[in-house]
Every structure is written in structure tokens, then in C-alpha cells.
Amino acid sequence: MFIVTEDVKEYRKKALEYVTEEDIVLEVGCADGVTSYLLSKKAKKVVGIDKSKEAIERALKRWKKENLEFYLMDGFDIRRILRKFGKVFTVILIDISGSRDPSDVLRLAISYEKAFNPRLIIIKNRPLKKFVEKVIYNDFKIKDINELMYYLKREWEKLNIVFKEVELVKEEYKDLWEMVLSYYNDLKYFYEKRDYVKVFELENYIWGLLDALANLKALEIPEKIKRWFKI
Numbered sequence: 001m002f003i004v005t006e007d008v009k010e011y012r013k014k015a016l017e018y019v020t021e022e023d024i025v026l027e028v029g030c031a032d033g034v035t036s037y038l039l040s041k042k043a044k045k046v047v048g049i050d051k052s053k054e055a056i057e058r059a060l061k062r063w064k065k066e067n068l069e070f071y072l073m074d075g076f077d078i079r080r081i082l083r084k085f086g087k088v089f090t091v092i093l094i095d096i097s098g099s100r101d102p103s104d105v106l107r108l109a110i111s112y113e114k115a116f117n118p119r120l121i122i123i124k125n126r127p128l129k130k131f132v133e134k135v136i137y138n139d140f141k142i143k144d145i146n147e148l149m150y151y152l153k154r155e156w157e158k159l160n161i162v163f164k165e166v167e168l169v170k171e172e173y174k175d176l177w178e179m180v181l182s183y184y185n186d187l188k189y190f191y192e193k194r195d196y197v198k199v200f201e202l203e204n205y206i207w208g209l210l211d212a213l214a215n216l217k218a219l220e221i222p223e224k225i226k227r228w229f230k231i
């Protein structure tokens with residue numbers, strides 16, 4: 001699986017979102033090691049490599065952590081990396097300058113996939129991201145799918161707040177409320193499983209029922225989130 005990002009903000013966000021405590025991470029082009037360090041708080045182990053001697057010296061001086069290592073290495077010398085570490089990496093990050101020719105970066109990413117077979121490769125390269133966004137998959141532009149995912153995650157976050165803050169105030173709608181809660185439990189299950197088609201379906205369903213309950217004045221809704229409801 002590949003994730004293509006366009007800038008450092010998105011690159012770090014995606015890395016932190018997808019890396020788990022079981023992962024052994026390689027960052028190719030770690031520079032001063034900020035991203036590697038952030039990931040070392042979450043992952044089992046992080047190795048940062050860079051071809052700049054000064055950058056690696058700064059990283060070694062700046063971050064001292066048992067599960068974090070830095071090496072002066074050329075990211076294109078995959079054979080050397082494989083010899084030194086073996087096939088251990090489960091996640092690989094590639095950030096050898098964000099505006100570099102996308103074909104170089106893509107070729108490198110494919111070579112890493114072949115050599116290490118990691119579960120995930122995260123790439124930072126703006127031109128490649130711009131290209132990928134225009135790709136059509138089953139009549140959908142990847143850009144539109146990304147947008148859909150953005151709304152899906154936003155609604156997920158809103159619903160988590162709603163179910164913490166909203167209360168049922170009319171007992172006669174208890175059965176309906178319990179049904180909504182049970183859909184919410186299903187939503188949590190499918191969100192965790194990353195089954196986003198089910199998530200999309202459930203979110204719409206839950207909002208419909210919540211709006212109905214709100215219009216029946218069956219819910220006490222704090223003022224600050226009232227605007228989320230169609231009342």
C-alpha cells in the first residue's frame with residue numbers, strides 16, 4: 001500500500017495516523033530527524049537515513065532515544081540498506097525532497113516495495129501527489145475519493161462528540177434511541193476495521209435518526225453543537 005503526500009504537514013499526519021506500536025519504520029531522507037523522532041514515540045523502532053553528513057550529525061546530537069537510530073546512507077543504495085538491516089521494515093517513509101522528479105521517487109518507492117515488502121510506504125512528493133489525484137479509478141477521481149474520506153472522517157469526529165454530549169429526555173423514544181446507539185456501536189466497529197463503505201452508510205443513517213429525534217424534541221443538545229442538527 002502506498003500513501004502519497006504533498007507537504008511535511010500531511011506527511012507527518014499520515015505517518016502518525018498509520019504507524020502502530022508494532023512497526024519498525026525506515027525514513028529515507030530523515031534530515032534532522034524530526035519526523036523520525038515523532039514516530040519513535042509511537043513505533044517499536046525507527047531508523048532514519050540521509051545522504052547529508054551534516055543532517056545526520058545534527059539528528060544524532062538532537063535526539064537520543066533507545067528505539068531511534070540514524071545513519072549516513074544513500075537512499076538509492078537499497079542493497080546496502082538491505083545488507084545492514086535485513087528485511088525488517090514494516091513501514092517505509094520516503095522524503096528525498098518534496099519537489100523532486102516524481103518518476104525518480106516512484107521508481108525508488110517500487111524498489112523499496114520489492115526489496116522489503118513493507119505493509120506501507122508513505123511518500124512525500126508534490127508532483128506525484130498532483131498526478132495521483134487526477135487518476136480515475138472505477139469512474140472516480142482519486143481526488144474525489146480523498147474528499148469523500150475527509151467528510152467521512154469529519155462526520156465520524158462529530159458523531160463521537162454528539163454521543164458524549166447529547167441525552168435522551170423523552171422516555172417514550174427510548175427504543176429509537178437504543179437503536180441509534182446500536183448503530184453507533186456498529187459504526188465504531190466498522191471504522192476500526194476501515195470498512196468505509198459501511199461507515200458511510202451508517203453515518204447517514206445515524207444522522208437521519210438523530211435529526212428525527214431532535215425534531216421530536218426528544219434530545220437535549222448543548223448549544224455549541226446545535227448547528228450540526230437539521231432542526
Ligand SMILES: C[S@@+](CC[C@H](N)C(=O)[O-])C[C@H]1O[C@@H](n2cnc3c(N)ncnc32)[C@H](O)[C@@H]1O
Pocket residue numbers: 008028029030031032033034035036049050051052055073074075076095096097098
Ligand atoms: C525535505 S528533507 C527531509 C525532511 C524530513 N523527512 C522531515 O520530515 O523532517 C529531504 C532530505 O532528503 C535528503 N536526501 C536527498 N536525496 C537523498 C538520498 N539519495 N538518500 C538519502 N537522503 C537523501 C536530503 O539530504 C534532505 O535532508
